[in-house]
Amino acid sequence: MRTIVxxxxxxxxxxxxxxxxxxDGHRVIGLDRRDAPIVADLGTPDGRAAGIAAAxxxxxxxxxxxxSCAGLGPYDDPQTICRVNYFGAVAILDGLKPELSRGSxxxxxxxxxxxxxxxxxxxxxxxxxxxxxxxxxxxxxMADKDGxxxxxxxxxxxxxxxxxxxxxxxPEGIRINAVAPGKMDTPMLDRLLSDAxxxxxxxxxxxPMGRHxxxxxIAGVVAFLLGPDASYVQGQVIIADGxxxxxxxxxxx
Ligand SMILES: NC(=O)c1ccc[n+]([C@@H]2O[C@H](COP(=O)([O-])OP(=O)(O)OC[C@H]3O[C@@H](n4cnc5c(N)ncnc54)[C@H](O)[C@@H]3O)[C@@H](O)[C@H]2O)c1
Numbered sequence: 001m002r003t004i005v006x007x008x009x010x011x012x013x014x015x016x017x018x019x020x021x022x023x024d025g026h027r028v029i030g031l032d033r034r035d036a037p038i039v040a041d042l043g044t045p046d047g048r049a050a051g052i053a054a055a056x057x058x059x060x061x062x063x064x065x066x067x068s069c070a071g072l073g074p075y076d077d078p079q080t081i082c083r084v085n086y087f088g089a090v091a092i093l094d095g096l097k098p099e100l101s102r103g104s105x106x107x108x109x110x111x112x113x114x115x116x117x118x119x120x121x122x123x124x125x126x127x128x129x130x131x132x133x134x135x136x137x138x139x140x141x142m143a144d145k146d147g148x149x150x151x152x153x154x155x156x157x158x159x160x161x162x163x164x165x166x167x168x169x170x171p172e173g174i175r176i177n178a179v180a181p182g183k184m185d186t187p188m189l190d191r192l193l194s195d196a197x198x199x200x201x202x203x204x205x206x207x208p209m210g211r212h213x214x215x216x217x218i219a220g221v222v223a224f225l226l227g228p229d230a231s232y233v234q235g236q237v238i239i240a241d242g243x244x245x246x247x248x249x250x251x252x253x
Pocket of ligand 1: 040114
């Protein structure tokens with residue numbers, strides 16, 4: 001039995017992952033801004049600190065797995081997306097790293113998005129602010145941008161942060177990888193598809209497999225990355241999108 005913290009545990013992908021890992025016999029500690037054993041808002045410094053402190057206490061100082069899944073959709077406020085989807089996600093990863101370092105075969109996973117591959121939306125100055133940990137500057141850059149731009153850049157910055165930490169944490173035996181889902185059936189996708197401002201772009205993204213993915217299909221990928229079969233997988237961004245990226249970006253390996 002492994003002890004694993006999951007953020008965003010109240011809904012969608014996070015909730016499916018809680019079910020999957022509990023079914024596999026693990027002890028899961030959920031964290032969310034609502035309906036979770038640990039209720040904390042990862043969009044604020046105080047909320048992050050409280051969430052990390054509560055997770056530390058709940059795991060007893062040693063953690064085998066950590067999944068940063070909490071996130072807001074492109075329909076949310078661009079500056080809040082920046083705070084939650086990048087700075088909140090990275091704060092949880094870094095904040096619980098000491099506990100991971102005391103765990104058994106410890107592994108972390110961050111949920112990025114296929115949106116991270118949208119090169120035409122990338123803002124180099126924003127990505128640099130994220131690398132520098134400058135939340136104020138990053139938020140300022142997003143003040144006059146739209147939600148899709150903020151979402152895609154935050155998810156790209158998160159994928160980059162995972163790769164950086166994969167190199168830094170490897171000597172301590174901590175694995176870390178990211179998953180970039182495509183269109184998955186969750187409350188977030190439902191909301192996007194019922195929003196006239198976002199539905200056309202979402203519907204226009206082709207999926208060679210001809211269907212949305214299920215939350216359980218992402219839970220399976222994350223369970224693999226947390227477990228022994230992924231023991232030599234480090235710093236990867238696993239795209240699980242029914243083939244959309246292979247269709248749209250066929251030459252990038
Ligand atoms: N559904 C998709 O198609 C899809 C595709 C790519 C990436 N993702 C990513 O997967 C993750 C899960 O998304 P989902 O589809 O399950 O969405 P969801 O809206 O069903 O679940 C997101 C969860 O995050 C929590 N959350 C949001 N803001 C928070 C905050 N400030 N502090 C703590 N918790 C907070 C919510 O309360 C909710 O329980 C997100 O990071 C999302 O960006 C989803």
